[in-house]
Amino acid sequence: MNAHLSRREMIAGGGLVVLFALGPQATGQGGGVEGQANGEGEVAPGLPGSLGQHPVLDSWIRVAADGQVTVFTGKAELGQGIKTAIVQLAADELDIGLDRLTLVTADTHSSPDEGLTAGSHSMEDSGTAVANAAANVRHLLAEQTARLWDVPVASLSTRNGQVTDGNGRTLDYGAIAANLSLHVPARLDIPRKPIGARRLIGKHLPRIDIPAKLTGGTAYVHDMKLPGMLHARVVRGPAEGTQLIDPDVAAMAGLPGVDRVVSEGRFIALLGRREWPLVQALRILGQLEWERPGEPIPTGDRAAVVKGLSPRVEPILDRQDESGGEAVRWVAARYTRPWLMHGAIGPSCAVALLEDGIMTIWTHSQGVNPLRGAIAEMLGMPPERVRCVHVEGSGCYGHNGADDVAADAALAARAVPGRPVRMLWSREQEHGWEPLGPAQVVELRGGLDAVGRIIAWNHQVWSNTHVTRPSRAGDLIAAQELGRGFTPASPRSLPQPEGGGDRNSIPLYALANARVTKHFLQDMPLRVSAIRSLGAHMNVFAIESFMDELALATRSDPVAFRLRHMADMRARTVIERTADRFAWGRRTPGTLRGHGFAFARYKNLGAFCAIAMDVEVLRDSGRVVVHRAVASVDSGDIVNPDGIRNQIEGGILQSISWTGHEAVAYDERSRTSYDWSVYPILRFEDVPLSVEVDLVDRPGQPFLGTGEAAQGPAAAAYANAIAAATGRRLREMPLTDDAIRTRR
Known part of the structure; x- marks a missing residue:
C-alpha cells in the first residue's frame, strides 16, 4: 500500500x-x-x-x-x-x-x-x-x-x-x-x-x-507500510475517566527504542523506528500511578444503577383504542442488558502523514467526513487541509476506538512532518478506552383479554445516548488532553423513526392500545456510543421474550401467537417460512432441549428477519449448545445473496456472544475488563452446529438494510429456546452458564 x-x-x-x-x-x-x-x-x-x-x-x-x-x-x-x-x-x-x-x-x-x-x-x-x-x-x-x-x-x-x-x-x-x-x-x-x-x-x-484477509495480505490499516514510517504508542491511564499523575516525560525519552516523545498537555505519544521496543516501553509505563477525577462509578444492581441515573422522559408512542375491551389478565417483566464492548479482534489503528501542509490520515473510522472536521478543529487547520481515507480495520461493529486513534496519529504526525506515523492501541487500551454499548433496562406490561389476545401494551426503556461519534474536537480523547478547553458535545437523543436506545421499541404487531416511553439518561458513568444495532438488540430481546411469556400465559404456541397479532404480510411471510423450514416444535419432553423463535423488522424500516433456534442445556455445566439456527430474511431486492447470508450468519453469532457471554466488568474507579480473559466472547466451541439462512428475494423493490437485522431476533430466539429447554425464564443478560445452572 x-x-x-x-x-x-x-x-x-x-x-x-x-x-x-x-x-x-x-x-x-x-x-x-x-x-x-x-x-x-x-x-x-x-x-x-x-x-x-x-x-x-x-x-x-x-x-x-x-x-x-x-x-x-x-x-x-x-x-x-x-x-x-x-x-x-x-x-x-x-x-x-x-x-x-x-x-x-x-x-x-x-x-x-x-x-x-x-x-x-x-x-x-x-x-x-x-x-x-x-x-x-x-x-x-x-x-x-x-x-x-x-x-x-x-x-x-x-x-x-x-x-x-x-x-x-x-x-x-x-x-x-x-x-x-x-x-x-x-x-x-x-x-x-x-x-x-x-x-x-x-x-x-x-x-x-x-482474499487478502484469508491469505494474510494487505487487508487492514494495520498492514500499511509506508517509506520512512515511524511506529507510535500513546501513553494514558488504564481506562476512560482516568489520567496519569505527573508522568516523567524526560524519563520516557530515555527508554530503549524510543526515538521521540510527543508531549502536549496530557497527551503523550512514544515514536520509534521499530514497533517491539515501544510495546516493551508501554509495558513498563503501565506501572505509572493514575487517578480518576470526579465522581466514582456507581456499582451494584444493574437495573438500580441504570434507573438511578437522571432521566429525561420522552413519549415515543401513545396509541389508544377503547373499543378493544378490557384486560382480564396482566403480565409484567423486566429485562436488562450490561455495558458491551465492540470486541474488535484488532485494536484500533491509524496512519497519518503531514506533508506539504496537508494532513492525510488513513483510518477505519465509520465517518471520514465528520472525523475530518473534528481533527481539523483539534489541529487548528482548515478542513480542506485535512484528508481522511478509509482503510478497513480488523473489526468494527459501531463506534469503537477508530476515531480516537486517528486523532492520536494526527497529533504524533504533526511533530514529524514528512514522516508517516502508524499509531496502534494496545489490547488493554482498546478495552479500557473504547466507547461501550450502553447498558439498558426495559420494563414491559401487557394486558390480555378473555380469548388471549393482547389488548394493552406498555414498554418503557432506560438508556444512555447511543451516539457520541465525533462531531467536533472535544469528542476526541486526544483533544481533551491538550488542555485547550475542548469539551465533548452534549449527549444526544436520536429521534424516531430510527431512534437510539428506543430503536425497535415500537413493536410491529397489531396492538390496539400501546404506549412506549423512553427514559433518556444524560448521565454517563461509563463512556458509551453506538454499537451494532443500537437499542434494537435490547428492545427486540425484551419484546420477543415477552411475546413468548404472553403466549405461555395463554397456553398458545409462540409462532401461532405471533401470527395472530401480525397483519404485515411481508412479516408473516418470513415468520411462516422460518417455522416451516425449521419444522417448528417447542420441546422434546424429558430433555433439556428446547426451541425458541423471534421476529423483528430492523428499525421497522429495514429488513424483515425471523429466527428459530434449537438448543440443548448440558445438565451438569449449564452450557448451552446451539444445535441449529434457521433464519428467513426479506431484504428487498437482493444484489449479492451470499453477502446477505454472511450478514445474518455473523449477526446470529455476534448476538449469541452478546446475549450469552459478554458484560463489561468495572469497579468504582474504572473498567476492569482489560483483556479477553475477563471479557469473554463467543468461542468456536459455542458456535451453532448448523446455521441456515433463507432469502426472500423481491426484485425491483427498494433495498432494505440487512447488516443489523439479526441481532435482536437472534438474542430473543436464544433466550426463548433456553426457557423452553429449562422451564425457567432468564431476563438479565448475559445468560451465562452459571446463571442457567443456578436458575434451573
Missing part, C-alpha cells in the same frame, strides 16, 4: 479522468479543489438515495479515455461486503465487465460525503444512488452516440462497455466520454435496467475484500 503512487490515488485525484466540465464547478463544504472532487452542488430531494444530496453524476461515476470506469461511494467497507455489492450494481447498470471498474470508498478528497456508514443504510442510500447514477451515465453515453450517428437513441443498446446499433457498428465508452461531460445533474426519469436484463445483480459474486 503506497501513499503516493497507487492507481487508486491517481484516479481519485483525477489523473485519468476526462469528464470534468471546463466551466466553474460547485464547491462543497471545504470549498476549492476538494469541493470540486466531491461534486457537491444543489440538493435534489426527488432523486433516490444519496443521489438527492449529491445529484451531479461525476460525484459517483467517471469514465476515462481508455474506457476504465471509476465508481465512488461515501460508504466504507466494514466487512459487510458493500464493496462487492456496489461493484455488482455499477457494472450491471453500466453494462461493463468487472475488469473495467475501480471502486473508491469513503475518501474526503474524492468521494461524496454520505456521512456515517451506519444503521444498515449503505445499500439503501449509496447502493441506490450508484445504481441510478450508473443508469443515467449509460443513457447519456447512448444519447451522445445517437447524436454522433444521427440515429434515434431507442435504436441503440449497450454491451460490454460499448454502444452498438445492432448492425455491427460499435463505439467504446472511452471514445464517447472524450467528448462528454458527466458534470451534470442526474435525471429522475431515467429507468434502471429491466430485471430480466440483469447479468450480475442477484447473483453470487465472490467478496472483493476476502
Whole structure:
C-alpha cells in the first residue's frame, strides 16, 4: 500500500479522468479543489438515495479515455461486503465487465460525503444512488452516440462497455466520454435496467475484500507500510475517566527504542523506528500511578444503577383504542442488558502523514467526513487541509476506538512532518478506552383479554445516548488532553423513526392500545456510543421474550401467537417460512432441549428477519449448545445473496456472544475488563452446529438494510429456546452458564 503512487490515488485525484466540465464547478463544504472532487452542488430531494444530496453524476461515476470506469461511494467497507455489492450494481447498470471498474470508498478528497456508514443504510442510500447514477451515465453515453450517428437513441443498446446499433457498428465508452461531460445533474426519469436484463445483480459474486484477509495480505490499516514510517504508542491511564499523575516525560525519552516523545498537555505519544521496543516501553509505563477525577462509578444492581441515573422522559408512542375491551389478565417483566464492548479482534489503528501542509490520515473510522472536521478543529487547520481515507480495520461493529486513534496519529504526525506515523492501541487500551454499548433496562406490561389476545401494551426503556461519534474536537480523547478547553458535545437523543436506545421499541404487531416511553439518561458513568444495532438488540430481546411469556400465559404456541397479532404480510411471510423450514416444535419432553423463535423488522424500516433456534442445556455445566439456527430474511431486492447470508450468519453469532457471554466488568474507579480473559466472547466451541439462512428475494423493490437485522431476533430466539429447554425464564443478560445452572 503506497501513499503516493497507487492507481487508486491517481484516479481519485483525477489523473485519468476526462469528464470534468471546463466551466466553474460547485464547491462543497471545504470549498476549492476538494469541493470540486466531491461534486457537491444543489440538493435534489426527488432523486433516490444519496443521489438527492449529491445529484451531479461525476460525484459517483467517471469514465476515462481508455474506457476504465471509476465508481465512488461515501460508504466504507466494514466487512459487510458493500464493496462487492456496489461493484455488482455499477457494472450491471453500466453494462461493463468487472475488469473495467475501480471502486473508491469513503475518501474526503474524492468521494461524496454520505456521512456515517451506519444503521444498515449503505445499500439503501449509496447502493441506490450508484445504481441510478450508473443508469443515467449509460443513457447519456447512448444519447451522445445517437447524436454522433444521427440515429434515434431507442435504436441503440449497450454491451460490454460499448454502444452498438445492432448492425455491427460499435463505439467504446472511452471514445464517447472524450467528448462528454458527466458534470451534470442526474435525471429522475431515467429507468434502471429491466430485471430480466440483469447479468450480475442477484447473483453470487465472490467478496472483493476476502482474499487478502484469508491469505494474510494487505487487508487492514494495520498492514500499511509506508517509506520512512515511524511506529507510535500513546501513553494514558488504564481506562476512560482516568489520567496519569505527573508522568516523567524526560524519563520516557530515555527508554530503549524510543526515538521521540510527543508531549502536549496530557497527551503523550512514544515514536520509534521499530514497533517491539515501544510495546516493551508501554509495558513498563503501565506501572505509572493514575487517578480518576470526579465522581466514582456507581456499582451494584444493574437495573438500580441504570434507573438511578437522571432521566429525561420522552413519549415515543401513545396509541389508544377503547373499543378493544378490557384486560382480564396482566403480565409484567423486566429485562436488562450490561455495558458491551465492540470486541474488535484488532485494536484500533491509524496512519497519518503531514506533508506539504496537508494532513492525510488513513483510518477505519465509520465517518471520514465528520472525523475530518473534528481533527481539523483539534489541529487548528482548515478542513480542506485535512484528508481522511478509509482503510478497513480488523473489526468494527459501531463506534469503537477508530476515531480516537486517528486523532492520536494526527497529533504524533504533526511533530514529524514528512514522516508517516502508524499509531496502534494496545489490547488493554482498546478495552479500557473504547466507547461501550450502553447498558439498558426495559420494563414491559401487557394486558390480555378473555380469548388471549393482547389488548394493552406498555414498554418503557432506560438508556444512555447511543451516539457520541465525533462531531467536533472535544469528542476526541486526544483533544481533551491538550488542555485547550475542548469539551465533548452534549449527549444526544436520536429521534424516531430510527431512534437510539428506543430503536425497535415500537413493536410491529397489531396492538390496539400501546404506549412506549423512553427514559433518556444524560448521565454517563461509563463512556458509551453506538454499537451494532443500537437499542434494537435490547428492545427486540425484551419484546420477543415477552411475546413468548404472553403466549405461555395463554397456553398458545409462540409462532401461532405471533401470527395472530401480525397483519404485515411481508412479516408473516418470513415468520411462516422460518417455522416451516425449521419444522417448528417447542420441546422434546424429558430433555433439556428446547426451541425458541423471534421476529423483528430492523428499525421497522429495514429488513424483515425471523429466527428459530434449537438448543440443548448440558445438565451438569449449564452450557448451552446451539444445535441449529434457521433464519428467513426479506431484504428487498437482493444484489449479492451470499453477502446477505454472511450478514445474518455473523449477526446470529455476534448476538449469541452478546446475549450469552459478554458484560463489561468495572469497579468504582474504572473498567476492569482489560483483556479477553475477563471479557469473554463467543468461542468456536459455542458456535451453532448448523446455521441456515433463507432469502426472500423481491426484485425491483427498494433495498432494505440487512447488516443489523439479526441481532435482536437472534438474542430473543436464544433466550426463548433456553426457557423452553429449562422451564425457567432468564431476563438479565448475559445468560451465562452459571446463571442457567443456578436458575434451573
